[in-house]
Amino acid sequence: MNRSLGNRPKRILVAGGAGFVGSHLCERLLERGNRVLCVDDFTTGAAENVAHLRTSRRFRLLEHDVVQPLELDVDEVYNLACPASPPHYQADPIRTLKTSVFGAVNLLELARRNDARILQASTSEVYGDPLVHPQTEEYWGNVNPIGPRACYDEGKRAAETLFFDFHRTRGVDVKVARIFNTYGPRMSESDGRIVSNFIVQALHNRPLTVYGDGSQTRSFCYVADMVEGLMALMESPAGIIGPINLGNPDEFRVLEFAELVLRYTGSKSRIEHRPLPVDDPKRRKPDIARAVQWLNWQPATDLETGLSRTIEYFARRQRAARADLIAAE
Ligand code: NAD
Ligand code: UDP
Secondary structure, three states, X not given: OOOOOOOOOOEEEEEOOOOHHHHHHHHHHHHOOOXXXXXXXXXXXXXXXXXXXXXXXXXXXXXXOOOOOOOOOOOEEEEOOOOOXXXXXXXXXXXXXXXXHHHHHHHHHHHHHHOOEEEXXXXXXXXXXOOOOOEOOOOOOEOOXXXXXXXXXXXXXXXXXXXXXXXXXXXXXXXXXXXXXXXXXXXXXXXXXXXXXXXXXXXXXXXXXXXXOOOOEEEOEEHHHHHHHHHHHHHOOOOOOOXXXXXXXXXXXXXXXHHHHHHHHOOOOOEEEEOOOOXXXXXXXXXXXXXXXXXXXXXXXXHHHHHHHHHHHHHHHHHHHHXXXXXXX
């Protein structure tokens, strides 16, 4: 790995940096004095997410599709480039798979040429509809390889394989994080995931759309905690490769989560049940013993605090949109 930095700041590439998690990561890396090169094709991200960072001379935004090779000088690479919400990654499944697989190859080749360390943002979806609960990193998963979620799940699994093969055969310094459901400000309103859907629905007094009977579970990690976990893994000794689960182990049923959103927003919205998506995992909760032991990391933000900040973010956007509408009349 390239350690001869002298006193100059690290040049860190964040692929998918204009997305939800990526924009928070770019922000924290800049705060720590690094140079940040955000690479994004704006499939699901937006330049608006990083607009506030563009005043920094250490920040650059480059529009690029990671399916195509790229040539840059970098010291570290975070690969977050891939749509993460089920409606988004299923909208063009072939492109999703290409993004994960070709994107991984192109960024791994870039890391190899630069002698740079590279971190993959993998996912709890590599466990599919898990038969082991909570999920430990040793579990190989239960993924339907031909279902509508496969483009994402198998793409991320193949990317993990590529990371480990580049490490074994080319000596690339790799890290693999398995991210569990993460939420917070800058999720897109039209994202389709549970947290943004329920908050936006509650704030507009529209029914909250609970898929199935709502007995399926998820564990929600606040984005600031996730970013700290990703950076801790990147900074960890070379012997720590992963995969390593990053997430908040507090587990909630979807119906219970809907009721919490109603309580915290004070909304009078009803709950409306909709069909359960195909292959929707029934239970999900990370075992984070590895992250605690190897990285000395664990989430610090409880759901009430994180949700309140996220609700405030969406409420502010709603107020701004209303003000724009009134100004235009
Ligand atoms: P997001 O959709 O907001 O961000 C993904 C970013 O990648 C977007 O900015 C998008 O425009 C960009 N992108 C997509 N395809 C690209 C391509 N071909 N070339 C360049 N850029 C491309 O999603 P997110 O929630 O911020 O997720 C970030 C990463 O973390 C993803 O890789 C996702 O799989 C992983 N992850 C997220 C979660 C979560 O709950 N947020 C959970 C597990 C894994
Ligand atoms: N979900 C829901 N209503 C919504 C969006 C999602 O009930 O409007 C459920 C979904 O079926 C899943 C859970 O919430 O069981 C989490 O969904 P999300 O799309 O956020 O992420 P996933 O963990 O499935 O990738």
